[in-house]
Amino acid sequence: MNGKETKNIPANLLPYISKQHYHRYTPIEHAVWRFVMKQNHYFLKGIAHPAYVNGLRDSGIKTESIPKVEDMNTSLSKVGWGAVTIDGLIPGSAFYGFLANRLLPIATEIRNVQNIAYTPAPDMLHEAAGHAPILLDESYREFVRKIGEMGAKALSSKEKAQVFMAVRHLTIVAEDPNSTPEQVKEAEMQVAEARSKLKGLSEADKVSRLFWWTVEYGLIGELDHPIIYGAGLLSSVGESQSCLKDDVRKIPFSVEACISTPYDVTKPQPQLFVCKSFDDLVTAIDDFASTMAFRKGGTESLVQALQTENTATICFSSGLQVTGTLADVLINEKKEAVYLKTKGPTALACKNQQLDGHGKETHRKGFGTPIGRLKGNVVLEQCSKVELKDLGIEVDKKAQLTFESGVLVEGTVKEVLFSDSKPVIISFKDCQVTYKDQVLFEPAWGTFDMAVGASIDSVFAGAADPDAYFEWTELEETKEDAEQPKWNELESLYEEIRSIREGSVWNDQSAFHVDDVLAILDDRYPKEWLLRLEILELYKMHDEGHQNVNAIMGGLQNTDWDSSVKQMINRGLTLINSFEK
Numbered sequence: 001m002n003g004k005e006t007k008n009i010p011a012n013l014l015p016y017i018s019k020q021h022y023h024r025y026t027p028i029e030h031a032v033w034r035f036v037m038k039q040n041h042y043f044l045k046g047i048a049h050p051a052y053v054n055g056l057r058d059s060g061i062k063t064e065s066i067p068k069v070e071d072m073n074t075s076l077s078k079v080g081w082g083a084v085t086i087d088g089l090i091p092g093s094a095f096y097g098f099l100a101n102r103l104l105p106i107a108t109e110i111r112n113v114q115n116i117a118y119t120p121a122p123d124m125l126h127e128a129a130g131h132a133p134i135l136l137d138e139s140y141r142e143f144v145r146k147i148g149e150m151g152a153k154a155l156s157s158k159e160k161a162q163v164f165m166a167v168r169h170l171t172i173v174a175e176d177p178n179s180t181p182e183q184v185k186e187a188e189m190q191v192a193e194a195r196s197k198l199k200g201l202s203e204a205d206k207v208s209r210l211f212w213w214t215v216e217y218g219l220i221g222e223l224d225h226p227i228i229y230g231a232g233l234l235s236s237v238g239e240s241q242s243c244l245k246d247d248v249r250k251i252p253f254s255v256e257a258c259i260s261t262p263y264d265v266t267k268p269q270p271q272l273f274v275c276k277s278f279d280d281l282v283t284a285i286d287d288f289a290s291t292m293a294f295r296k297g298g299t300e301s302l303v304q305a306l307q308t309e310n311t312a313t314i315c316f317s318s319g320l321q322v323t324g325t326l327a328d329v330l331i332n333e334k335k336e337a338v339y340l341k342t343k344g345p346t347a348l349a350c351k352n353q354q355l356d357g358h359g360k361e362t363h364r365k366g367f368g369t370p371i372g373r374l375k376g377n378v379v380l381e382q383c384s385k386v387e388l389k390d391l392g393i394e395v396d397k398k399a400q401l402t403f404e405s406g407v408l409v410e411g412t413v414k415e416v417l418f419s420d421s422k423p424v425i426i427s428f429k430d431c432q433v434t435y436k437d438q439v440l441f442e443p444a445w446g447t448f449d450m451a452v453g454a455s456i457d458s459v460f461a462g463a464a465d466p467d468a469y470f471e472w473t474e475l476e477e478t479k480e481d482a483e484q485p486k487w488n489e490l491e492s493l494y495e496e497i498r499s500i501r502e503g504s505v506w507n508d509q510s511a512f513h514v515d516d517v518l519a520i521l522d523d524r525y526p527k528e529w530l531l532r533l534e535i536l537e538l539y540k541m542h543d544e545g546h547q548n549v550n551a552i553m554g555g556l557q558n559t560d561w562d563s564s565v566k567q568m569i570n571r572g573l574t575l576i577n578s579f580e581k
Contacts, residue, residue, distance in 0.1 A: 009084070010101065010466040016094045018087040020069045020108040024485055027494035029110045030065050031530055035572065036116065036125050037063040039237050042575050047244060049220055049229040051140060055133030064502075067128055069106050076104060079136055089122055089168040091161075092151060092204055093461055096211075099148025102141075104131055112177050113530055117238035117564055120265040121171035130231030131215075139278035140229070147211055147285055153294040153460035155304045155312065156204035159197050166194040167265065174266065188266065203292055203304070204461075206259045210288070213258040214281060219243075219274040223250055226274045238567060239268050250274050253281075255288045294460035299337040301459035302329045313464045314340065316371075316453025318381035320424040321349040321464035324367060330435060337456065338405035339435060341368040347469050348449070350419040354468035358425070358449065368440060369451035370407040370433070377404070379454045381422045388416065393426060407435045409450060411443070426450045490525060493517050497534050506542040514538060518548060529565060532556060533572040540576050 009017070041063060045053055060075045061067050073083040084098060086105045098105040107122035119126075135141045170187040173179045198205070217233055219226035226244070233240050242248065248268075251257060253275035263269065275281050293301035297315065305312040306326040314322045324346030330339040345360035346367040373379055374391070383391065392399045393413055401409040411431025416423050431448035433441035441448050463469035487495060496517055500510050514535055521528050532552050539546050556569050 009103070010097065011470040012462065012466040013094055013097050013101070016086050016090045016098075016105070018085050018108065020085045022066075022068055025066050025110070026485075026491045027487060027498055028113065028491055028530075030498065031494050031534065032110060032113055032116055033066045033125060033129075034064055035530060035533075035568075036235070036237055037061075037129060038575060039571060040129060040234065040240075042578065043571070044228070044234065044240060047227055047240070048234060049134065049137075049227050051137035052134040052229060052234060055136040056129075058136060059133045061128060061132065066110060066124055069108065069128075072104075072106070072128060072132055076132065076135060079138070079141065081135055081141065083132070086122075089164075089171055091164055092208060093154075093156070096148045096151025096154075096207070097462070099144055100152045101148075102145055104135065106132075109175075111175065114177055115175060116530075116568060118236040118268075119171075119175055121175040123175075126231060126235040130235030134229060134231070134234075137278070139282065143278055143281045143285065144215060146282060146289070147207065147215065150285065150289050150292065150294075151204070151207045151211065152462060153292070154203035154207045155293050155301075155308050155459070155461050156310065157199070157202045157307060158309050159194070159199060160202055160204055161310075163191070163194040163198065166191040170266070201259070202308075206288075209261065209263065210255060210258050210285070212263050213261065213273045214253075214275070217243075217263075217269055217272055218253075218281075219250065219272050220277065221274065223252060223274050226250060226272075229278075230272075237571065238564065241571075242268065243272060248272055253284070255284050294458050297455065297457040297459060299329070299331060299335065299456070302326065302337050302340060302456060303331075305459045305461075308461065311462060311469075313458075313460050313462060314456055315458035315460075315464075316381075316424075316451055317379075317455045317457050318422055318424045318451070318453045319350050319419055320451050320453060321352070322367060322369075322451060323347045323349065323463040323465070323469050324363070327366060330438075332405055336405070337371050338403070338407055339368065339370050339440060341440075342366045345469075347463070347465070348425065348451075349464040349468075350424060352464050354465040355417065355425070359468060363449075367449070368433075369449075370403050370405065370409065370435075371451075371453060371456060372403050372405050372407070373454045375402045375404055380426075380452045381424070381454065383423065384421075385416075388423060399428070405435070407433065407440075409433050409448070411448060414447060423452045426452060489520070490528065490531075493520060493525075494531055494534075497531060497538070501534070501538060506538075511543065511546070515548070518552070526555075526559075529556060529561070529569055530572075533569065533576065536573075537576050537579070540579050 041056065060071060069083050069085045076082055081102045081104060083104045083106050085108050088107055088109065095105055106127040108124060110124045111119040170191050173183050173187040216230050218230040220229045221227050228234055228240060233243050249271040251271055251273050253273040258273055289295055293304050306329050309325065311323065311325055324342030325344055326340060327343035328341040329337050332338050343366045346363040347360050348355050348358035395413050395415065398412050411428030414427040414429045417425040428448045430443045431441060432443055433448060496513060500513060518535060521531060536552050539549050561569060
């Protein structure tokens with residue numbers, strides 16, 4: 001995306017956008033992409049949802065080389081979506097925020113050959129080959145947008161943030177070819193330790209599990225004969241086949257079952273959930289959304305936000321939105337919230353637009369306000385200007401407001417701010433606010449801006465007006481590093497075979513170059529299976545009877561390969577044998 005396009009992205013998401021340095025992809029990385037994509041085109045036809053198979057064909061994603069994200073953005077724009085590049089694993093709130101804004105976040109890295117079957121780290125294969133094609137289906141992309149909205153607004157916990165950091169470290173270590181088994185084990189232990197400190201399931205945890213068992217690892221159709229729609233399965237060369245076997249338990253989809261089932265990103269899943277249709281998914285998550293704080297509001301939602309110790313937005317029944325970090329919620333004997341306080345920079349908004357004079361600069365040390373009705377069952381936001389005057393609320397006049405909760409506000413009215421003819425803020429000078437024996441605000445503290453609102457209708461993570469609340473820095477256009485990286489010997493061999501494959505002519509010189517590559521592989525890279533498959537493919541297309549064919553086949557079939565590599569080799573051979581000249 002260019003600078004102009006990023007202006008349409010909420011400011012809190014901009015820090016996670018990176019650049020795809022396309023020319024830095026190595027020939028081996030292009031070969032990994034090609035292998036997986038060719039596998040997907042061939043093996044997923046009968047076991048993946050038709051929306052994915054059709055999307056793979058219609059999305060414009062190329063098989064032969066890693067796609068450019070800008071091309072994917074153009075393709076997705078036809079259905080009202082887009083694509084942005086991100087740098088690896090990002091916080092869930094940001095990931096879901098992109099989806100809620102109809103943007104597919106794409107990690108530009110690509111897995112190494114050792115992890116070709118599956119990697120827990122986000123990569124191009126997972127995002128581009130897994131998520132993007134099926135987004136061309138209208139029902140499915142509406143489901144993804146809705147769950148993105150839920151995830152972006154879900155309240156989390158500080159312990160959840162620590163789990164994220166541990167998981168992010170694990171994905172980096174697991175994908176690094178230089179990592180030792182001991183380092184991977186240590187990273188896994190750090191994840192386990194972080195998870196052990198979790199106290200129950202936050203909303204973010206619940207959405208995360210729901211997302212995992214649907215968008216990432218979902219099956220669809222009949223329970224005894226499902227097909228795949230989850231991107232984690234679609235982008236896994238190994239698990240896309242094994243997941244449909246009987247030893248993987250198939251469970252009827254329900255939100256409750258998904259939420260109660262934890263997952264491990266580093267291992268194949270022992271059970272999967274089968275939904276009947278994408279429309280059923282949309283209905284199910286709509287029902288679940290009604291249980292979340294952004295739909296429920298109330299005291300319980302405030303308490304949840306208090307526990308997150310992070311930025312949240314509290315929406316009053318008047319329409320006023322308070323964005324900040326909750327520091328305290330006073331609750332009466334009826335277990336009703338009667339007063340709330342934020343700490344640090346706080347902003348006030350209506351209709352997701354920050355109010356003039358009520359940004360973080362004004363409320364830089366926090367904000368406090370009562371919640372509820374005045375005595376006599378008076379709902380302030382329903383009062384006209386005349387009714388406010390009858391209550392003694394008049395500019396430059398002293399007023400005394402007694403809430404049903406017992407909160408008492410005494411001071412001189414400085415200003416009344418309206419939105420859609422409803423009062424949303426009443427500002428006082430020389431004001432004192434008390435509750436029972438507690439002093440909540442003193443005249444010496446300055447202006448007391450009181451939120452108007454008989455109840456809390458919604459509480460959600462993040463800001464009402466992200467562009468105003470979060471720092472926004474216009475992204476600078478960076479020039480592409482024009483210098484071509486120097487490939488090592490093995491990368492150069494891959495590049496040579498690729499050039500021969502993409503050339504228009506096969507002749508004696510081509511065969512001679514292939515012989516040279518094979519000689520170097522036999523001498524220095526006896527375990528290099530992927531390039532040997534590519535060479536075998538060349539012979540299959542141009543010189544099936546060449547003497548090297550039997551030697552390559554013998555090596556691929558007889559060498560003592562790791563079981564996962566053997567599986568990849570066998571699938572590669574199956575695909576090569578299916579080619580027609």
